[in-house]
Amino acid sequence: MAAQSLAAQSLAAQSMPAQGVPAHSSPVLGMPVFSIASTYSGxxxxxxxxxxxxxNKRISVAFIDLQVxxxxxxxxxxxxxxxIDPAVQIVICTSYTSGIWDSVVRRLGYSDQLLLLRQPMENDELRQIALALSEKYRLSLRQAQKLSVxxxxxxxxxxxESELREIAHRDALTQLPNRPFLLNRLETVLSNQGSHRQSVDALLFMDLDNFKVINDSLGHAAGDDLLSQVAQRLKQCLRDCDTAARGSADLKSDCNETITEETQEDGEPTERTIRLGGxxxxxxxxxxTHYEDAIRVARRIVASIAEPFRLGNRKVTVGTSVGIAFLSDSIRDGHQLLSNADTAMYQAKNLGKGRIAVFDQSMHEALVARHQLENKMREALRDDKLELRYQPIINLRSGEIQGVEVLSRWRSDDGEFVPPGTFIAMAEEIGLITQFGEWVLRRSIMEFGQMLERFDPMHQPDVYLGVNVSRKQLNDVIFAERLSGLIEQTGYSPNLKIEMAEKGDARDHERVLRTMHGLHEAGIGIHIDDFGKSSTSLTCFHDYPIETVKIDRSFTSSIADDHGRxxxxxxxxxxxxxxxxxxxxxxxETSEQLELLQCWGCDLAQGFYFAPALTIEExxxxxxxxxxxxxxxxxRRFLTSVDYSMPVRTPLGQSNAGGPAQIPLPSSVPMLPSTGPYASDGR
Structure with a gap:
């Protein structure tokens, strides 16, 4: 190459260049063919x-004469x-080698791309060196290319992976971190708990009040918009937190930060908003710094979410209930802390909308007891361990038992009855109310029908059977058809009345109305139960095919001493x-109540004055x-002792006297006994 060495001259003489790369293989021998370039100076x-x-036609090997x-x-x-090109392999050619290598290494350093060759060499040896170095270069290029790929x-x-991790830990709608991120972060915090014993870590769990109403009435797009706006307000609440709530450092957390497992420096308070779902x-x-800091943040959030939201051209208002759980040594894992905050949130909801509750151990114990009760209720329903009672409904004009209301009872393992309000509400919450309601219908129709069969046909009492039905059951468009099938399965045809609570969700009004008309057309009477407990009372009269109104006992109990009631x-x-x-x-429950009801023309009454809820045998x-x-x-003695006429109303409410009954009792009417034999609290 430069000042051509003897090696370069020998290569040229063999038609084998002193420097170059294999261009192609000989079609006969398969040997590589080289191109050569010679130079005479550095x-x-x-x-x-x-x-x-x-x-891009790089040199693979350069033979350089040391005496250039x-x-x-x-x-x-x-x-x-x-x-220029660090990949070029260098062969230094020299006639003498004594001490040369040391001086070369001191100058150029050790390298597998540097070779010292003593001249002259045999042609075969020279050819082997050229081939070996060229192949080495070719392989190194290939490796470099593969490495690059x-x-x-x-x-x-x-x-x-980073994008997938981001997606996996980021809520697509609100762009907030999600549940997996939260649990990962909680585990990190728990593992570092010992190093932050002087600080306070807390979890605030919240859900929106009335979100389902907005989502169902305005559509899912509006619901998504609302959730996105809520997320922005939560971020803003944290950005605006005052320094007292955040410790001594005046930090403003960026809630849009890229999700990583890295944390801020020790001592700096951090805040993150996470969407769990829904x-x-x-x-x-x-x-x-203080426990009060978390409560202060929660109050700020409640106040912010209470402000109206704009969805398109509408303004809507929602609220939020917040449960707070603090990290402590008793927390085993992130799931437990999240569960504690969730429990506190439900406690806040029970206190009323827009409330805040801090978790304590009594909440956990109550939750465990409730879960046990739920499991026992499922078992009781599955194993047919529930019981029915029947409370008579008395005709105040004839003194006859005109009907009975079916009441469910559940006796726990300790022999005590679980309050109906407790287990019926629980059945609603855990999705058992339809199954429970069908069980009550089937069992009551069979028990009542079997009882009537034991009477002489000529003296069989004409008594109706009133069964409470949940709004969820009536929301089923084929409920009337299902009920007809159930009655047919039992083999009995009782005088059935359906009792429905007046309160309900306005969104299911049309479906419930269609179901009630279907029941009415099938000859099943509709009774509105607990009338007066809801603000929708008067709507029932206009829309529903009502046969009977049952006024709630909260009114009856106070009519003797509450003039307004x-x-x-x-x-x-x-x-x-x-x-x-x-x-x-x-x-x-008292004769005074009964006398007033008779004075006002009330048709029927039930309560402990006459009888409690009875077994079918009683x-x-x-x-x-x-x-x-x-x-x-x-x-009956009272009715036979007074000579006056009262119009008697038919089952469908039509008076045989041609109009509503308004019968003031004369002052000479004898007083009834103050209490009946079954007087007690409750029905």
């Missing part, structure tokens, strides 16, 4: 390497060649009669001998 060699790089002539010596030439692939894969959000507060009771009775509906007053005995009830006996 400058020319450097220029040639530069050009080869520019043309010109401005640049051999070692300087090599340094500049490597500066692999490097790009690894980088691409890492980028994809309308549930969590705020994670780390390294706070007494006026309302009279008005409801008169309104019902004008609309051709019978009236049942629940919770009658009901049968009472039907055979009504005088077993002291209250019934006194009522």
């Amino acid at each position: 400058k020319q060699a450097i220029a040639h390497v530069q050009k080869s790089v520019e043309l 002539s010109g401005e640049l010596d051999a070692l300087t030439t090599i340094e500049r060649i490597w500066a 692999l490097t790009k692939e690894v980088k691409k894969r890492r980028q994809m 309308d549930e959000f969590v705020v994670m507060l780390e390294r706070m 007494a006026i309302i009771m009279q008005a409801v009775i008169q309104l019902s009669h004008h609309l051709m509906a019978n009236v049942v007053c629940e919770g009658v 009901l049968e005995r009472l039907l055979r001998d009504p005088n077993r009830s002291h209250g019934l006996r006194e009522l």
